[in-house]
Amino acid sequence: MGKPKPSSAAPPPTRPSAASAPKTVHSALLTYTSMLSLLSLCPPFVILLWYTMVHADGSVVRTYEHLRDHGLLEGLKAIWPMPTMAAWKIIFGFALFEAVLQLLLPGKRFEGPISPSGNVPVYKANGLQAYAVTLVTYLSMWWFGLFNPAIVYDHLGEIYSALVFGSFVFCIFLYIKGHVAPSSSDSGSSGNAIIDFYWGMELYPRIGKHFDIKVFTNCRFGMMSWAVLAVTYCIKQYEMNGRVADSMLVNTALMLIYVTKFFWWESGYWCTMDIAHDRAGFYICWGCLVWVPSIYTSPGMYLVNHPVNLGPQLAVSILLAGILCIYINYDCDRQRQEFRRTNGKCSIWGKAPSKIVASYQTTAGETKTSLLLTSGWWGLSRHFHYVPEILSAFFWTVPALFDHFLPYFYVIFLTILLLDRAKRDDDRCSSKYGKYWKMYCNKVPYRVVPGIY
Numbered sequence: 326m327g328k329p330k331p332s333s334a335a336p337p338p339t340r341p342s343a344a345s346a347p348k349t350v351h352s353a354l355l356t357y358t359s360m361l362s363l364l365s366l367c368p369p370f371v372i373l374l375w376y377t378m379v380h381a382d383g384s385v386v387r388t389y390e391h392l393r394d395h396g397l398l399e400g401l402k403a404i405w406p407m408p409t410m411a412a413w414k415i416i417f418g419f420a421l422f423e424a425v426l427q428l429l430l431p432g433k434r435f436e437g438p439i440s441p442s443g444n445v446p447v448y449k450a451n452g453l454q455a456y457a458v459t460l461v462t463y464l465s466m467w468w469f470g471l472f473n474p475a476i477v478y479d480h481l482g483e484i485y486s487a488l489v490f491g492s493f494v495f496c497i498f499l500y501i502k503g504h505v506a507p508s509s510s511d512s513g514s515s516g517n518a519i520i521d522f523y524w525g526m527e528l529y530p531r532i533g534k535h536f537d538i539k540v541f542t543n544c545r546f547g548m549m550s551w552a553v554l555a556v557t558y559c560i561k562q563y564e565m566n567g568r569v570a571d572s573m574l575v576n577t578a579l580m581l582i583y584v585t586k587f588f589w590w591e592s593g594y595w596c597t598m599d600i601a602h603d604r605a606g607f608y609i610c611w612g613c614l615v616w617v618p619s620i621y622t623s624p625g626m627y628l629v630n631h632p633v634n635l636g637p638q639l640a641v642s643i644l645l646a647g648i649l650c651i652y653i654n655y656d657c658d659r660q661r662q663e664f665r666r667t668n669g670k671c672s673i674w675g676k677a678p679s680k681i682v683a684s685y686q687t688t689a690g691e692t693k694t695s696l697l698l699t700s701g702w703w704g705l706s707r708h709f710h711y712v713p714e715i716l717s718a719f720f721w722t723v724p725a726l727f728d729h730f731l732p733y734f735y736v737i738f739l740t741i742l743l744l745d746r747a748k749r750d751d752d753r754c755s756s757k758y759g760k761y762w763k764m765y766c767n768k769v770p771y772r773v774v775p776g777i778y
Contacts, residue, residue, distance in 0.1 A: 525606025
């Protein structure tokens with residue numbers, strides 16, 4: 326059996342191979358409907374959400390009345406801010422800072438899972454260092470009067486507008502690069518331009534040998550901007566009111582704990598569906614560059630102008646419940662990562678783990694084996710880690726209470742996203758492992774929620 330090749334050293338094919346094209350798991354009608362809907366509806370929704378949160382008091386009804394009175398197109402045009410030079414400076418300054426940290430900060434070598442073409446992607450695990458440097462730098466610039474984070478909030482609509490357009494252009498670049506200069510043999514065209522643009526051409530696109538594009542878009546821009554904006558909203562509320570409400574403190578604390586957990590575990594994320602199976606296209610990259618900084622941070626965006634006084638008892642209760650959910654989510658991932666790292670020779674909840682040894686074939690025809698964990702959190706359901714993740718989002722949103730529906734959009738979106746991802750992952754694993762996946766499903770019958778689904 327040939328030794329797997331690191332992705333950074335994998336020779337690119339002379340032309341993308343249709344045999345390695347991405348596969349869809351839904352029907353053709355559903356696939357095209359969802360792709361075209363998301364391509365056309367997500368960009369204006371980002372602007373509408375910002376406008377509703379910041380200028381319409383969080384009221385969907387007020388935004389609807391504006392669009393009704395002015396007509397859909399004219400109403401949207403009236404509220405859609407044009408990108409400004411200030412917005413572009415903020416975006417490019419942040420992106421350049423994170424790119425430099427990604428390239429220059431020291432970090433341990435980490436090898437991702439073997440790709441469908443038999444490559445092993447190699448990363449430098451320095452995300453936690455980049456996260457610490459980013460937050461310390463951002464807060465220090467505010468503390469010493471070098472930069473006021475409130476400026477980011479004041480230009481938020483223009484920033485989102487610039488991200489909508491700029492990220493779309495970036496996805497076109499990824500599409501062209503996948504056709505003419507793929508970084509590895511894990512690339513290919515479906516033969517359909519819309520599918521290629523939406524789902525992506527390359528699994529591990531890189532600029533040069535070391536700059537991994539998906540690590541940048543997903544982790545160093547998307548997730549990092551989440552933390553930066555959470556801090557920004559907190560500072561903006563302080564500048565407006567001279568104090569920070571306990572609701573904002575709970576929201577910010579839980580978001581920062583969650584993002585800290587993410588960067589602590591970033592190398593584990595490189596083994597997940599986002600990185601190891603989903604290609605770099607509109608779905609992943611535009612989503613991380615635009616959707617994460619806007620939708621994922623929206624509960625805090627709402628709280629800036631709607632401070633809620635929860636009181637010590639309720640605030641602490643929500644905070645502790647949120648921390649517990651984030652910890653369980655982390656422990657689920659830790660359990661699986663430890664199981665994989667030790668090749669199943671570890672302890673799960675005080676005893677040896679139960680497992681299924683599954684064999685599969687790569688696209689190159691090589692036979693390999695994987696271990697499927699069937700105990701611990703992973704014995705409760707096949708994707709149990711999604712349960713505490715959804716609950717975590719609920720607990721950092723619930724400080725807004727229930728005056729308006731829109732702050733809970735992220736929780737609803739996340740639930741739909743993760744349920745769909747669970748189905749896609751199950752379908753992919755069923756195709757990959759065949760009879761072994763059936764054995765696994767018989768042993769762990771529930772997909773997400775134990776006893777229900």
